[in-house]
Amino acid sequence: MKYVVLNYDKLIEHGFEKAIFIDNLAEKIINAYNIQIPIIDMKEVIKSIGGRIMYKNNYYELINGNIIKTHDRKFDILLPILNKNSNNNFTIAYNLGHIFLHMGYRTDFLLWNKIIIDKQYKFISSKQEKQSEYFALSLLMSKNIFLKIFCKYSDDNTVDMTEVANYFNVSISQSRRRASFFRINKRKYKMSVLKKCPFCGNRAIIFPRDLIKEKNIINEMEESFNNVFYSIECEHCGASIVSISLKKVIDKWNRRI
Known part of the structure; x- marks a missing residue:
């Protein structure tokens, strides 16, 4: 299993340094999983990391995506079915930011172990949203x-x-x-x-x-x-x-x- 070294102390530092940290994390993930830039289809990237994209009917509940830990080494990102034929690269990368930064998937073993299997997670903290949005930009545009x-x-x-x-x-x-x-x-x-x-x-x-x-x-x-x-x-x-x-x-x- 591939793990990315992650120092969570960096996440509470000032905004500029925090952005630099997220940039560097995205670069480590790109290198660890041999992600080709530009990313044509984030669904293939998610598959290589151990996840799946699942489309459901609850549009308003899933508009920005929900996350489910399905196994110790697997996860699902839930998106509204109306977006199935759209370019969801940014939304998927945004949720991947939550998975790495705020759930500890392959970055923080103890944090990931605290995540309950088969429970849906949605992050609504403005700080966490900004961090994941910046992660998405850093991943898609290294x-x-x-x-x-x-x-x-x-x-x-x-x-x-x-x-x-x-x-x-x-x-x-x-x-x-x-x-x-x-x-x-x-x-x-x-x-x-x-x-x-x-x-x-x-x-x-x-x-x-x-x-x-x-x-x-x-x-x-x-x-x-x-x-x-x-x-x-x-x-x-x-x-x-x-x-x-x-x-x-x-x-x-x-x-x-």
């Missing part, structure tokens, strides 16, 4: 891939959020919410502020990398909130520069000696 796709569809003063949303099979509003967390939108960090490559004169793009793997800036670790730093790289010759924030990396790239 941070590294999201930033790459965001930059791919950025051109001068605009970002085509329709293309970003279509890539991840989510709504435009959901893709905008994901971008807002990283503080990137068409009013900030416009692609037009990047100067051409100083070596070959071609276009450069911004994308994230794992901070831990880069020994040359490991001393900046304490300044980083999410173990990710940003790289600007020329699409043509590969010339690059890195920093721990978008603003710093843009300033470094645009600086000319």
